[in-house]
Amino acid sequence: MSPKTLYDKIWDAHVVSEDADGTCLLYIDRHLVHEVTSPQAFEGLRMANRTVRAPDKTIAVPDHNVPTTAGREDPKNMTEDSAIQVAALDKNAKDFGIHYYPVSDIRQGIVHIVGPENGWTLPGMTVVCGDSHTATHGAFGALAHGIGTSEVEHVLATQTLIQKKSKNMKVEITGKLRPGVTAKDITLSVIGATGTAGGTGYVIEYCGEAIRDLSMEGRMTVCNMAIEGGARAGLIAPDEKTFEYVKGRAHAPKGAQYEAALNWWKTLYSDDDAHWDKVVTIKGEEIEPVVTWGTSPEDVLPISAVVPAPEDFKGGKVEAAKRAIEYMGLTPGQKLTDIEIDTVFIGSCTNGRIEDLRAAAQIVDGKKIKVGRAMVVPGSGLVRAQAEEEGLDKIFTDAGFEWRLAGCSMCLAMNPDQLSEGERCASTSNRNFEGRQGYKGRTHLVSPAMAAAAALTGRLTDVREMMTEDA
Ligand SMILES: CC(C)[C@H](C(=O)O)[C@@H](O)C(=O)O
Numbered sequence: 001m002s003p004k005t006l007y008d009k010i011w012d013a014h015v016v017s018e019d020a021d022g023t024c025l026l027y028i029d030r031h032l033v034h035e036v037t038s039p040q041a042f043e044g045l046r047m048a049n050r051t052v053r054a055p056d057k058t059i060a061v062p063d064h065n066v067p068t069t070a071g072r073e074d075p076k077n078m079t080e081d082s083a084i085q086v087a088a089l090d091k092n093a094k095d096f097g098i099h100y101y102p103v104s105d106i107r108q109g110i111v112h113i114v115g116p117e118n119g120w121t122l123p124g125m126t127v128v129c130g131d132s133h134t135a136t137h138g139a140f141g142a143l144a145h146g147i148g149t150s151e152v153e154h155v156l157a158t159q160t161l162i163q164k165k166s167k168n169m170k171v172e173i174t175g176k177l178r179p180g181v182t183a184k185d186i187t188l189s190v191i192g193a194t195g196t197a198g199g200t201g202y203v204i205e206y207c208g209e210a211i212r213d214l215s216m217e218g219r220m221t222v223c224n225m226a227i228e229g230g231a232r233a234g235l236i237a238p239d240e241k242t243f244e245y246v247k248g249r250a251h252a253p254k255g256a257q258y259e260a261a262l263n264w265w266k267t268l269y270s271d272d273d274a275h276w277d278k279v280v281t282i283k284g285e286e287i288e289p290v291v292t293w294g295t296s297p298e299d300v301l302p303i304s305a306v307v308p309a310p311e312d313f314k315g316g317k318v319e320a321a322k323r324a325i326e327y328m329g330l331t332p333g334q335k336l337t338d339i340e341i342d343t344v345f346i347g348s349c350t351n352g353r354i355e356d357l358r359a360a361a362q363i364v365d366g367k368k369i370k371v372g373r374a375m376v377v378p379g380s381g382l383v384r385a386q387a388e389e390e391g392l393d394k395i396f397t398d399a400g401f402e403w404r405l406a407g408c409s410m411c412l413a414m415n416p417d418q419l420s421e422g423e424r425c426a427s428t429s430n431r432n433f434e435g436r437q438g439y440k441g442r443t444h445l446v447s448p449a450m451a452a453a454a455a456l457t458g459r460l461t462d463v464r465e466m467m468t469e470d471a
């Protein structure tokens, strides 16, 4: 047998049929659904008098539109558009008999946090969702990617997807990370090195010692942003940490079924002499805590750097940098640590998991915020409950943070949590596009620890300074 990558193995295990031109029909193991990209798909099923082919493999949860404050069950606390989308999901979930976590359910949260947490996401699976950050689930060694609304309808109706295979790309992070450097810094640094189009046409497998050393939470953070680097999906080979994380979760296999699954999961790695179409290697020791200065996730620099000048770039990027610097209200040459912050947002499917909240709480503990507003939005009701059990909510509220209910929140301006014009935010989310967090809002992407540090000083801050202070 010829050697295969992890991607090749999962792909081959799911091909139902293949056309002469390489177009394949892939079997889909899990279909995750949220309120934004599913209404028309369900409507399509109704019009064609179809049912959902595999309701047991279809899991829905509202996340993008829901407010994160008390009383959110009341549609009057949402815009009309949001209320319509959430009500449609309520009805569709009921009518079509799929798994559903409404806002009143403690398991509700951001779809990419809910899937793994409840054991829906397992190694070797194909996982799709009408959402670009579906790549998150790749952290389990699952082939997971976003699909469009017409594909959502196709998967609902048939439990299959029409796909052409991507190329194989390996991103290796060698060695150990330095203190204060996190999964978020890895994933942003990779995009900084490859650009937002560097992964176009590829499925990325992240590997190397620094990736192995990450927790499952950290691995999800890395894979979450594969899409921002242009890749179709991001993957990490499953190992003992993965199996341990999955074991005992509500919908994970149990007993003899778990053992049987485990035997297969253990075969899910790239063979030594597998073929890679592209390889990128980054030294883990050289990664620094980073921050974005511009309006694309590739506009990333170590926190010790200064705002670049447009002339530092080449080609089309010169104009783009000029515009980004203007939009962000910055001056070339200004130290990144001199940029004053109005708001801090800790949350999203990139960094809204328990470990992220712990990392932020550790920095915040016993101190007070210096920014106008700061909020922590747990990625799910279960993350929130766990954090409360550990007393993290108290650390945050004592410091002046707001402690919210689960949802996408300020990651994108689709719900009441938004930046106002010119407001500058240190955010643990994954996109810093113009207007992403609110009209004319300004976003600096950072890790949870860096976000916490910025909240305490009122400016972008090198978290390592605070760590030495504490030591
Ligand atoms: C609303 C949804 C379709 C969108 C996505 O696909 O990613 C959102 O989750 C985002 O992060 O921009």
Ligand code: SF4
Pocket (backbone or CB within 6 Å): 063, 064, 110, 111, 112, 131, 133, 348, 349, 350, 407, 408, 411, 412, 429, 430
């Ligand atoms: S948290 Fe942000 S990135 Fe994640 S699904 Fe929601 S809007 Fe998209």
